[in-house]
Amino acid sequence: MASSDNRSVAIVAGEVSGDLLASRLLSGLAPRLPGVRFHGIGGEHMAAQGFVSDWPLDKLTVRGLFEIIPRYREIKGIQNALRDQLIAERPAVFIGADYPGFNLGLEQQLKSAGIPTVHYIGPQIWAWRGGRIKKIIKAVSHMLVIFPFEEEIYRKAGVPVTYVGHPLAEMIPLQPDEAAARRALGLPEDANVVTLMPGSRTGELKYNTVAFVSACKLLLARDRSLRFVAPMAGEKQRQYFLQLVQEAGLQDVEILLTDGGSHTAICAADAVLVASGTASLEVALYKKPMVIAYKMMRASWEIMRHMGYQPWIGLPNILARDYLVPELLQNAASPEALAEAVWQQLSDIPGRLRLVQRFTDMHQSLLRDSARESANAVMQVIAANKK
Incomplete structure (x- = not known):
């Protein structure tokens, strides 16, 4: 079999979170x-490290079991074209940055063709799809994981694995400067601030926005001094958010929309209403009280709710193995329930202090030099393939 070409390394990130992860590895x-x-x-973070994208990142960005159907043919076509290109090119290694639905299938074909594969980060088989480990064994030469407990799971399954720490734990300071964040946003330092993070994908905005903003309206009925901030991932997301708010007749709720700057918006908050996902971990690393909520297409929910292997879906709760913060999902994520849960987070001062300590301990457990550790692991995979 032909040897790999050490003049190239191929990487695929399918969404913004993977772009951030891969950019850290590239550095x-x-x-x-x-x-x-x-x-x-x-995406742009990888490009800043000298990466050249053969297809735009947004060609792959989609979430949900049924939401992918209209895009399936296009995405499958990209996967096939990239597979053929890489088998002909034979890069030194292929690195799949998260996005397991796309990357694991591609990795399995590349590994069968003799191209070493690294997957960064480990799919959450401990949360949703334990059966996926069989596919991982066939697809992945080496797994990079970002949570300490994952190492043992993959090692027991016979998958070579390295714990590299979570890049966000390095990017976010152990002691965030809330006052500076509020100054940056033009907010009074003594204001009561709630940050909304309904998601960056169109599907997330579609199902979460109205419930989140309706909760804000209810909160204002309790405290007219509350200030609301919502970071927008881009102009497309901003316009869709505003459209949804207007269609729901909620335009009288004053919300400061920012262009990006999610970390500043989190840092400035007294409490955060956040869609489940990586953003909830960002909130925890900023040591902020939060309410985790998520809504999706009903058909997707009916399938997903039977696939869980543990009682939590929010990353802070999963890492703590406890309900540190409330989780309100699908029908439970009503405006009334969201408003009540956020109000409790704002009002429980002793609870907020306990959360700061728990989240600080969590932050320290995730700290590693992830750029160095992940690069070391990839270099070892390349070296082993030369033998």
Whole structure:
């Protein structure tokens, strides 16, 4: 079988979170591979590290079991085209940055063709789809994981694995400067601030926005001094958010919309209403009280709710193995329930202090030099393939 070409490394990130993860890996890997071409599919953070994207990142960004159907043919076509390109090119290694639905299938085909594969980060088989481990064994030469407890899971399954720490734990300070964040947003330092994070994907905005903003209206009935902030991932998301708010007749709720700047918006908050996902971990690393909520297409929910292997879906609760913060899902995420849960987070001062300590301990457990650790693991995979 032909050997791999050490002049190229291929990487695929399918959404913004994967772009961030891969950019961190690239910052450690690129200096160790001078002259190597890094390409595949990625976003602006990867491009800042010299990465060349063969397809736009947003060609892959979609979430949900049924929501993907209208895009399936296009996405499958990209996967097939990239597979053929890489089998002909034979890069030194292929790295799948999260996005397991796309990347694991591609990795399985590339590994069968003799191209080593690294997956970063480990799919959450401990949360939803334990059966996926069989596919991972066939697809992945080496797994990079970002939570300490994952290492043992993959090792027991026979998958070579390295715990590299969570990049967000390095990016977010152990002691965030709330006052500076409020100044940056033009908010009074003594204001009561609630940050809304209904999601960055169109589907997330569609199902979460109205419930989140309706909860704000109810909260204002309790305290007219409350201030609301909502970071928008882009102009498209901003316009869709505003459209949904107007269609629901909620335009009288004053919300400060920011262009990006999600970390500043979190840091400025007294409490955060956040869609389940990586954003909830960001909130925990900023040591903020939160309410985790999520709504989706009913058909997707009916399937997903039977796939859980543990009682929590929010990353802070999963890491703590406890309900540190409330989780309100699907029908339970009514405006009334969301408003009540956020009000409790704002009002429970002793509880907020306990959360700060728990989230600080969590932050320290996730700290590693992820750029160095992930780059070391990838270099070992490349070296082993040369033997």
